[in-house]
Amino acid sequence: MGFMTDRKRAVGMGSAKSGTMQHWRMMISSVALIGLVPQFIFTFGAILGQPYEDILAYYQRPIPAGIAVLTLLVGFYHFRSGVQTLIEDYVQGTPRKVLIIAMICLSYGAAAFGVLAVLRVAL
Amino acid sequence: MADVNRGNRPLSPHLTIYRPQLVSMTSIFVRLTGNALLVAALMIVWWFVALATGPDAFATADGFMRSWFGDLVLFLSTWAIWYHMFGGIRHLIWDSGRMLAVDKSEAAGVVMIIASVLMTIFTVIVL
Numbered sequence: 208m209g210f211m212t213d214r215k216r217a218v219g220m221g222s223a224k225s226g227t228m229q230h231w232r233m234m235i236s237s238v239a240l241i242g243l244v245p246q247f248i249f250t251f252g253a254i255l256g257q258p259y260e261d262i263l264a265y266y267q268r269p270i271p272a273g274i275a276v277l278t279l280l281v282g283f284y285h286f287r288s289g290v291q292t293l294i295e296d297y298v299q300g301t302p303r304k305v306l307i308i309a310m311i312c313l314s315y316g317a318a319a320f321g322v323l324a325v326l327r328v329a330l
Numbered sequence: 331m332a333d334v335n336r337g338n339r340p341l342s343p344h345l346t347i348y349r350p351q352l353v354s355m356t357s358i359f360v361r362l363t364g365n366a367l368l369v370a371a372l373m374i375v376w377w378f379v380a381l382a383t384g385p386d387a388f389a390t391a392d393g394f395m396r397s398w399f400g401d402l403v404l405f406l407s408t409w410a411i412w413y414h415m416f417g418g419i420r421h422l423i424w425d426s427g428r429m430l431a432v433d434k435s436e437a438a439g440v441v442m443i444i445a446s447v448l449m450t451i452f453t454v455i456v457l
Contacts, residue, residue, distance in 0.1 A: 234422065234425065237418045237421075237422065238422070240415070240418075241415060241418070241419065244411060244415060248408070248411070248453060248457075249453075249456070249457070251374070252453065252456075252457035253457065255395065255396075255457075256396060259381075259385050259388050259389075259392075262381060262388075263381070266381065275378070279375070282371065283371070286364070286365075286367070286368060286371065289361075289364050289365065290365055290368070293361060293365055317371065317372055317375045318375075320375055320379050321374070321375040321378050321379070323379075323382075324375070324378040324379040324381060324382035324383075325378055325382075327382040328378075328381055328382050
């Protein structure tokens with residue numbers, strides 16, 4: 208027993224047998240969002256409420272557009288994973304599957320349209 | 331095997347019998363705020379799509395965003411995202427094996443609440 212590592216003791220003990228990668232990806236995306244979200248709040252917040260032409264010009268600049276694209280991508284990736292955990296905790300059976308599929312489609316769909324729109328303005 | 335003695339086994343206590351505690355409630359609110367942020371996120375996506383579409387579409391989306399309802403959603407989401415971020419940082423600290431003692435977890439919970447309110451006020455003043 209003295210030679211057993213913590214990892215060896217833990218491997219295969221959980222009921223699900225997997226999930227480490229899901230947790231690790233959640234950690235990566237959350238650390239990325241700690242950097243991205245404040246930048247997005249203060250770039251997006253600064254231009255919200257300005258005239259249409261000013262906003263177009265603002266999002267033609269690479270830094271605000273880049274922050275918006277990255278925040279949308281990482282944010283919706285993080286949301287997809289989080290909302291799936293929520294559904295898995297509270298919903299069972301077929302509604303669980305339907306909801307998970309619907310939320311995955313919604314998350315990636317919203318991310319795709321958002322990114323496409325920012326790129327359309329920026330390029 | 332799967333059908334043996336179903337219903338007669340000891341069950342773990344249901345969540346509702348526990349007195350609400352600071353650590354559990356602050357953690358539940360991290361989940362709640364994170365999922366509620368979908369509303370603001372979809373509004374922002376709509377706003378960007380309208381921006382790329384043209385002035386008329388943008389006027390509609392921007393008008394909705396700056397209506398009292400849009401303002402309310404954005405204000406609540408500002409608090410929600412700061413709170414969710416500080417809650418996430420607490421979870422990252424916990425995952426590293428630090429601050430797991432009850433007193434330290436509760437202290438972090440108080441810091442989360444205060445920091446999220448202060449950052450919300452700061453954001454509203456700056457923007």
